Amino acid sequence: MPAEIEYTNLSGISGPLIFVDGINGVGYGDIVEIRDASGVLRIGQTLEVDEQRAVVQVFEGTSGLSVQGTRVTFVGRALEIPVDREMLGRVFDGLGRPIDGAPQVITDKMMNVNGLPINPWSREYPRDFIQTGISAIDGMNTLIRGQKLPIFSGSGMPHNRIAAQIARQAKILSAGEEFTVIFAAMGVKFDVARFFIDSLEESGVLTHSAIFLSLADSPSIERLVTPRSALTLAEYLAFEENMHVLVILTDMTNYCEALRELSSSRGEIPSRKGYPGYLYSDLASVYERAGRLKGGKGSITQVPILTMPSDDISHPVPDLTGYITEGQIVLERDLFNKGIYPPIAGLPSLSRLMKDGIGEGRTRKDHGQVAAQLFASYAKVKRIRALAAIVGEEELSGLDKIYLKFGTAFEEVYLSQAYEENRSIEQTLDIGWRMLSLLPRDELYRIAREDIQRYYMPQKEEDK
Amino acid sequence: MDELLTGSVIAVNGPIVKAVGLKGIGMFDIAEVGPDRLIGEVIRLAGEITIIQVYEDNTGLKPGDEVISYGRPLSVLLGPGLIANIYDGIQRPLVGISEVCGSYIRKGIKLSPLDTAKRWDFKPLVSSGTEVKEGSIVGEVQESPLVLHRVLVPPGVSGRLTRIADAGAYTIEETIFVVDTASGAFKGKLAVYWPVRKPRPNKNRKKPFVPLITGQRVIDTFFPIARGGTAAIPGGFGTGKTMTQHALAKWCNADIIVYIGCGERGNEMTDVLTDFPKLIDERNGRPLIERTVMIANTSNMPVPAREVSIYTGVTIAEYYRDMGYSVAVMADSTSRWAEALRELSSRLGDMPAEEGFPPYLGTRLAEFYERAGLVETLSGADGDITIVGAVSPPGGDFSEPVTQHTSRFVRCFWALDKTLADARHYPSISWIDSYTEYLIDIEDWWKNLDAEWLATRNEVMNILLEDHRLEQVVKLVGSDALPPSEQYILFCAEMIKNAFLQQNSFDPQDKFCSPEKQIKLLKSLLTLYKKGLERVHAGVSVKDIAALTVVSEIVRLKSEIPNQDLAKIDEYVLRLEQGLSALKPPS
Ligand SMILES: Nc1ncnc2c1ncn2[C@@H]1O[C@H](COP(=O)(O)OP(=O)(O)O)[C@@H](O)[C@H]1O
Numbered sequence A: 001m002p003a004e005i006e007y008t009n010l011s012g013i014s015g016p017l018i019f020v021d022g023i024n025g026v027g028y029g030d031i032v033e034i035r036d037a038s039g040v041l042r043i044g045q046t047l048e049v050d051e052q053r054a055v056v057q058v059f060e061g062t063s064g065l066s067v068q069g070t071r072v073t074f075v076g077r078a079l080e081i082p083v084d085r086e087m088l089g090r091v092f093d094g095l096g097r098p099i100d101g102a103p104q105v106i107t108d109k110m111m112n113v114n115g116l117p118i119n120p121w122s123r124e125y126p127r128d129f130i131q132t133g134i135s136a137i138d139g140m141n142t143l144i145r146g147q148k149l150p151i152f153s154g155s156g157m158p159h160n161r162i163a164a165q166i167a168r169q170a171k172i173l174s175a176g177e178e179f180t181v182i183f184a185a186m187g188v189k190f191d192v193a194r195f196f197i198d199s200l201e202e203s204g205v206l207t208h209s210a211i212f213l214s215l216a217d218s219p220s221i222e223r224l225v226t227p228r229s230a231l232t233l234a235e236y237l238a239f240e241e242n243m244h245v246l247v248i249l250t251d252m253t254n255y256c257e258a259l260r261e262l263s264s265s266r267g268e269i270p271s272r273k274g275y276p277g278y279l280y281s282d283l284a285s286v287y288e289r290a291g292r293l294k295g296g297k298g299s300i301t302q303v304p305i306l307t308m309p310s311d312d313i314s315h316p317v318p319d320l321t322g323y324i325t326e327g328q329i330v331l332e333r334d335l336f337n338k339g340i341y342p343p344i345a346g347l348p349s350l351s352r353l354m355k356d357g358i359g360e361g362r363t364r365k366d367h368g369q370v371a372a373q374l375f376a377s378y379a380k381v382k383r384i385r386a387l388a389a390i391v392g393e394e395e396l397s398g399l400d401k402i403y404l405k406f407g408t409a410f411e412e413v414y415l416s417q418a419y420e421e422n423r424s425i426e427q428t429l430d431i432g433w434r435m436l437s438l439l440p441r442d443e444l445y446r447i448a449r450e451d452i453q454r455y456y457m458p459q460k461e462e463d464k
Numbered sequence B: 001m002d003e004l005l006t007g008s009v010i011a012v013n014g015p016i017v018k019a020v021g022l023k024g025i026g027m028f029d030i031a032e033v034g035p036d037r038l039i040g041e042v043i044r045l046a047g048e049i050t051i052i053q054v055y056e057d058n059t060g061l062k063p064g065d066e067v068i069s070y071g072r073p074l075s076v077l078l079g080p081g082l083i084a085n086i087y088d089g090i091q092r093p094l095v096g097i098s099e100v101c102g103s104y105i106r107k108g109i110k111l112s113p114l115d116t117a118k119r120w121d122f123k124p125l126v127s128s129g130t131e132v133k134e135g136s137i138v139g140e141v142q143e144s145p146l147v148l149h150r151v152l153v154p155p156g157v158s159g160r161l162t163r164i165a166d167a168g169a170y171t172i173e174e175t176i177f178v179v180d181t182a183s184g185a186f187k188g189k190l191a192v193y194w195p196v197r198k199p200r201p202n203k204n205r206k207k208p209f210v211p212l213i214t215g216q217r218v219i220d221t222f223f224p225i226a227r228g229g230t231a232a233i234p235g236g237f238g239t240g241k242t243m244t245q246h247a248l249a250k251w252c253n254a255d256i257i258v259y260i261g262c263g264e265r266g267n268e269m270t271d272v273l274t275d276f277p278k279l280i281d282e283r284n285g286r287p288l289i290e291r292t293v294m295i296a297n298t299s300n301m302p303v304p305a306r307e308v309s310i311y312t313g314v315t316i317a318e319y320y321r322d323m324g325y326s327v328a329v330m331a332d333s334t335s336r337w338a339e340a341l342r343e344l345s346s347r348l349g350d351m352p353a354e355e356g357f358p359p360y361l362g363t364r365l366a367e368f369y370e371r372a373g374l375v376e377t378l379s380g381a382d383g384d385i386t387i388v389g390a391v392s393p394p395g396g397d398f399s400e401p402v403t404q405h406t407s408r409f410v411r412c413f414w415a416l417d418k419t420l421a422d423a424r425h426y427p428s429i430s431w432i433d434s435y436t437e438y439l440i441d442i443e444d445w446w447k448n449l450d451a452e453w454l455a456t457r458n459e460v461m462n463i464l465l466e467d468h469r470l471e472q473v474v475k476l477v478g479s480d481a482l483p484p485s486e487q488y489i490l491f492c493a494e495m496i497k498n499a500f501l502q503q504n505s506f507d508p509q510d511k512f513c514s515p516e517k518q519i520k521l522l523k524s525l526l527t528l529y530k531k532g533l534e535r536v537h538a539g540v541s542v543k544d545i546a547a548l549t550v551v552s553e554i555v556r557l558k559s560e561i562p563n564q565d566l567a568k569i570d571e572y573v574l575r576l577e578q579g580l581s582a583l584k585p586p587s
């Protein structure tokens, strides 16, 4: 490899990009070291190269850089971070550099933050049920080891609490196996990070967690690397050290905004809402880094969190995420306003991996049908409520009124639970049957007769 | 030909590489780029400059790096061994790649798509001295227990067969036959290359007339597709595109399935890979994998290869069609292909048309779906390709360009409905927004099973349409305000939705519903409607009809009566008729 050449002076700066002219032999995607006049180091990466010019994105942002006096070195390799077990219990910035005051992790194992695509042939189809202790998830939107299941939230809603509750309660079941949490924060406030760190500490997993922070006051471009650094460590721990890794990424909307910013400073043709046309592929390169590998013991389960601008699920960020992830847990403003925790929406939430992870020998035989029936009956509640809003509740038929009762009970008893409450899957299913037993037997057309025989337990008329 | 051209990189922008020096290189030729010899394809020639799209991760590539080309077009290798195999978008074998480099796909790996060492039992079907033409069948190989692979004289070759191998075991690289052609001796092997972007020729196109039976009631009965037809499945995320395509790939009665995972999830391909070897095709008792070829260029694999993947898939389909087979192609999702096209064209600086897509989006889609069809093959047999493409509209909004263009070129449109999916009514194919243009073409086939098929189907469809109209009224005034006969329509429509339209892919009985069973179920519901309506007119209350035990039993017939035991359904219909007659109006 030719000696690293230092270039002085830039030919231009635009947003997070710098342009360097008169270069020679610079590779696409190479890492760039940038030193400003006072010698402070920043890291960048080439986005485009030709025979004269390189376009470089600067992860720490360009503020304070000037065209004159900036020195640039092309390092000739891709962005790498160290990976090691020693990184558990530590706090890093988005580029994997320690920010907890403790020394640099010493290891010779370096990995490219972009990772490599997993060969679909080498994947193991995820089917192991994770009990989160939350009925709305376990009963109706089951989380599976190796799944990527995001939380679609809105501002002010308790997505962080739900993620923290999952992290705490999921841990309990994997006693005996190595469980770790990797938490990556992109563009969120310090209190959010603090909340997670505290709750990881309370549940005793902090010493077994790694934290990557690129907070609201860090340059936005660094957010593009943060989830990749976190996932690079996750891949090492899951696939080389056989751990079960839960990766929480928050907030993916901030990540996407950073990408939009970068794209617009490159003058690219925008697609929907100004986001670049490649947002889907870019998000996939993050989300697809979850799963299990054939022959491996470990797993990466991803719970990305994103806030939907104006609670709009068709906004490009939730929309493209939903197209890639294996379902979504959607939080609903109405339930939240009613004071229900967790306000997990009954209908738009979905776990795509649920079907193969539940049932006889995994959870319980009736699980799938109970879930399908709850969804179908709750959908009917929603229709009847819409009707009641117009014609008035008194005008509803007797059956419709029973459905309304079911709907209220479903929200207040089944969905609703305390932040500390950890329900077993049996408890969740039994509560589900208690709800369904409020309905007439013939309404349970999604459930096999023998299960109705076994679990259906209508209360006497006077108790209703 | 095959002369080595060399040049060098001058610029790199993502997967788009500009090079100079490659004098004489042609459009769509393969170029190998940089020290890793990354596979690329020439997609544009601009004076001195050759523009190459690279199908592998090209980070680290620099101006000055070498580019070479043998002047051959990007091609698919067609021969025995495709079945049960899984490839990336440019037909690199994923199993082989995992053997070379483990769980992750590294760049610069070159492997033959077909096993070159494996010996196949070849049986000659003609003797030397015969005159052969393009498409003539010279022999066969049992490729899998389900697929008899016919060895064809390639398009463009004809003359006297001067040599044909004896029955025996041969590799794909050995010469199996020799044809004395006008331009010299042609050496035929078990495998041939074919340029991926060029449709394979056929004698002529025919009008499709046989339905592709999918076992999915809402499709076969209400919105059927013919063998050789085209269909689109548009729907927002989670509405059931992939599940529908999986169900079709599992249960439809095509001979060969080509499943293309184009820019979608890795685990969905793993699902196919783990499921299909275990699932048994009831018609022949063999695992479904033995008729399936898979292409997986998932969302995290290089974007340009996603663009080629659908051509790789459809070229393989044409190859089996040319052997006289009925092939079904599932492409999930064509929107990701279109986005790859958009990304590449924007890097090339093309002027975009709608939503950043290039102006040629429509043409490219049309060309793709045009490769479907029932044809007379060069050998004179019939062969067909059915293409079913998933469409993933942003925000679930069907007015976007890919859905709009696609709907112009397909004749079957299975619109997925978010509200149905939210209520877990699957398949969430809307009976209001979907359509098919094949009803008339395939009516004769169904008539052989039941002379009144189309009339029955249309009557039931009308109940659903009437229900849809009445729902608008109910939303405003509630159902109690409707006269009993209209309330009865609402009730019957609800029954049709639950007992017929809704179908559970995970239920062992319900996942596949035979055409005969579909007819019986449909007729039982029509009996409920017609006989019941008479009773309603006679003053019987809708409530009393709904309360009949046999009515709640009819909802379960789909999952309780096996396809082989249809006479049982008649018993229920009889009980239904008796039950209805016994109901008396309140006095
Ligand atoms: N026919 C079906 N039977 C049962 N469940 C289904 C069916 N179709 C879809 N689903 C459910 O919906 C989920 C999403 O379906 P999928 O086909 O993956 O959606 P899409 O490809 O449109 O995003 C599946 O994981 C499954 O739970």
Ligand SMILES: [Mg+2]
Binding pocket: B241, B242, B243, B264, B332
């Ligand atoms: Mg899908």
